[in-house]
Amino acid sequence: MTATLQPLRVSNDALDDADELRARMGAEGYLFIERLFDPDAVLALRREMLHVMQAGGWLAAGTDPMDGVADVSRRCSENDIGYTDVYHEVYKLQAFHEAGHWPEVLGLMQQLIDGPVFPHPIKIARLWFPQYTDHTTPAHQDYVHNQGAYETFTCWAPVGECPLELGGLAVLPCSPKTTDVIDHHFSLGAGGLSLEESLDRPEWRSTNYEPGDALVFHSLTPHKALPNVTENRLRVSLDNRYQSTHAPIAEGLLRPHLNKMGSDGEDLGPMSWDEVYAGWTDDRLQYYWRDREGPTVPKDQRYADAALEEAFELARQGDPAARLRLERLRRREPNSARGLEAAAVLDGAS
Ligand SMILES: O=C(O)CCC(=O)C(=O)O
Ligand SMILES: [Fe+2]
Structure with missing residues (x-):
């Protein structure tokens, strides 16, 4: 690792031991599982996602989409005009939503969550351009964005290899039992909120991720992305969230991610689920979330x-x-x- 970055603790040895998984989550706020997912399934998803990005003009001409070589003149991030034009096309892929319901992650969440597991319908992909590091996801706790229940877990997974220089996720281990919601401040990076304790701590952990790897963390665990300092590669990753079906959820999490943006940048409101689902061949994961039993609460x-x-x-x-x-x-x-x-x-x- 680097001088300021420690390796993640690997928890594959505890995969069949719910008590141990909970104990580690309780002590450190995260679990890192190597190859939780089938790497071939992850790479098949990568192909689909990058084809859409290629069709949207984000990849350098004449390159193999699997290499994720960006046309850096197109670089943009979540608040920029043009991002949702391509992002929402990726968002319509059935395979992208299915990945949030892969049995490996549901099985892991079942061991962590008290009660039946509810995967949030708001699946999220991060399509992060190189050399755009002002927009790197700053250190934060997911709770300030998502609220609802503290017992909400994020599964972050790279869609392809993600060496340190491509800007994968780093966590600051700490026990959710002793952690509170920390003050967040203005930031330009994704999510727009940053916690200042983040900086210059020696305990940050990350790794050179391989396809299939998954980093699971609690809603109070501080985490951040590393900057994508590659010359021209896009970082592609998923972040999906899980909670008990009985626990409260904030209403925005039942809508597709990111409002549509007009060509002048005007907020055109949320994309509809009907638009997301229009090209799907399987309706089993459509509107599954309407049957949820728990309360829906306004976002704070x-x-x-x-x-x-x-x-x-x-x-x-x-x-x-x-x-x-x-x-x-x-x-x-x-x-x-x-x-x-x-x-x-x-x-x-x-
Ligand atoms: O991938 C990123 O840059 C941000 C991901 C994140 O904050 C999350 O998964 O909660
Ligand atoms: Fe986050």
């Missing part, structure tokens, strides 16, 4: 609101990242109160 906006407040403050002081955040807000919500306030700050009127 306090974390997002506090970070936005901070962005306003920083933008007034001229901070370039905060100004970019407000530029995006102005484009996405040209007529909302906060969109108008963003415009006023950017124009120097407030």
